[in-house]
Amino acid sequence: xxxxxxxxxxxxxxxxxxxxxxxxxxxxxxxxxxxxxxxxxxxxxxxxxxxxxxxxxxxxxxxxxxxxxxxxxxxxxxxxxxxxxxxxxxxxxxxxxxxxxxxxxxxxxxxxxxxxxxxxxxxxxxxxxxxxxxxxxxxxxxxxxxxxxxxxxxx
Numbered sequence: 001x002x003x004x005x006x007x008x009x010x011x012x013x014x015x016x017x018x019x020x021x022x023x024x025x026x027x028x029x030x031x032x033x034x035x036x037x038x039x040x041x042x043x044x045x046x047x048x049x050x051x052x053x054x055x056x057x058x059x060x061x062x063x064x065x066x067x068x069x070x071x072x073x074x075x076x077x078x079x080x081x082x083x084x085x086x087x088x089x090x091x092x093x094x095x096x097x098x099x100x101x102x103x104x105x106x107x108x109x110x111x112x113x114x115x116x117x118x119x120x121x122x123x124x125x126x127x128x129x130x131x132x133x134x135x136x137x138x139x140x141x142x143x144x145x146x147x148x149x150x151x152x153x154x155x
Contacts, residue, residue, distance in 0.1 A: 005013075
């Protein structure tokens with residue numbers, strides 16, 4: 001059986017439905033605002049990508065210029081290479097001399113390592129002696145204070 005709705009109930013239902021749709025409309029407005037913010041961000045990202053594209057075009061152009069320069073340099077290096085072929089023997093001799101120098105420097109380095117170890121031991125000994133001296137000095141000072149205390153009590 002169907003129930004009869006009074007005008008008052010229908011008005012109340014109409015009000016609640018209206019309020020519900022108003023809330024939905026408000027939420028859609030908030031969502032629309034968020035989408036507008038996202039759209040602005042995407043527009044900014046697009047603008048930045050366009051700037052990056054322009055920079056890449058400039059870089060491509062510069063690479064073209066660099067390629068041309070490298071071709072000229074490559075030709076020059078070919079000529080230098082021909083000149084250097086005669087220097088191989090001389091460089092071998094220089095290389096031997098540097099090898100000998102390296103051996104000498106290795107021996108000097110070994111001597112420095114030995115000296116460093118000796119200095120380390122000397123430093124350890126000095127530190128031990130210094131610590132003992134300070135401890136002795138403190139003992140003497142403590143003894144003097146003790147003697148002063150004894151003298152003070154006798155006076």
